[in-house]
Amino acid sequence: MVYVLGVNLPDRHLIKFALTQFYGIGHATSERICARFQMHRTARVRDLSPLQVTALASFLSAPKDSLSPPRYPTAPPDFVPATKTHQELAAEFRAARTLREEENKKPEFMLRRRRDERILPDLLKELKIESELRQEMRDNIAHQKMIGSYVGRRHAMHLPVRGQNTQNNARTARKLNKVARYA
Structure with missing residues (x-):
């Protein structure tokens, strides 16, 4: 048995179903939490490491104060890795970096407008349980x-x-x- 914030999570339950024991967490929210902490959908509560239990408890106690997970770009299904040399990749990286630096010199209101279009809100920040x-x-x-x-x-x-x-x-x-x- 794992106790998180006074709620008993049975060992045999899948994590995504055990999290619904919390008042205010349904199936969709439970799956989002599992995705945030990179817990497999078939993992059980007994499979959680102490570090994962601690991270889960700290997140559920104060979701607003938790850090958002890093957003990594994903490749499309038809992605084929490039066969470029290291020098060509380094040159492209330097060009992209100078472009970003030039973009940061634009007025703040322009940056804010573009940033809002690119970044999706973190729905778990407003979680109340x-x-x-x-x-x-x-x-x-x-x-x-x-x-x-x-x-x-x-x-x-x-x-x-x-x-x-x-x-x-x-x-x-x-x-x-x-x-x-x-x-």
């Missing part, structure tokens, strides 16, 4: 109650909120009408 997510949900429900919305009133009376059926719909309707008259 366990108590942080529960607190946000409580705040949202309290806000609904405070403004007196229909959803807030149903929360206050411990009734279904999203259109689920209750035992006696007529009794529920009378309760809501009574509350609406006095509100």
Whole structure:
């Protein structure tokens, strides 16, 4: 058994399914986390090294403060390695470096515009789990109650909120009408 942030991850489970034990992590988010830490999709919790467990725990405790993984370019399926000499490759590298240096001399607003097009946002930076997510949900429900919305009133009376059926719909309707008259 591995305990990460107070959540028990069973040894026999696959990592991508064990991570869903955390409140707020679903299957898609779990797969993103596994990809970030380079965990194979068929790896089990018992296969994790202590270093991976520590890295996972530190990431889940503070996703905003974690470093984004390096982004390496991938080759297209039809890629064929070049048969250039070392000198030719070095010359191309130097030319690309001087081009980058020239680009960095452009005004900041131009660089920012081009940088935003190239870099995709890291979706895991905004991850909220366990108590942080529960607190946000409580705040949202309290806000609904405070403004007196229909959803807030149903929360206050411990009734279904999203259109689920209750035992006696007529009794529920009378309760809501009574509350609406006095509100």
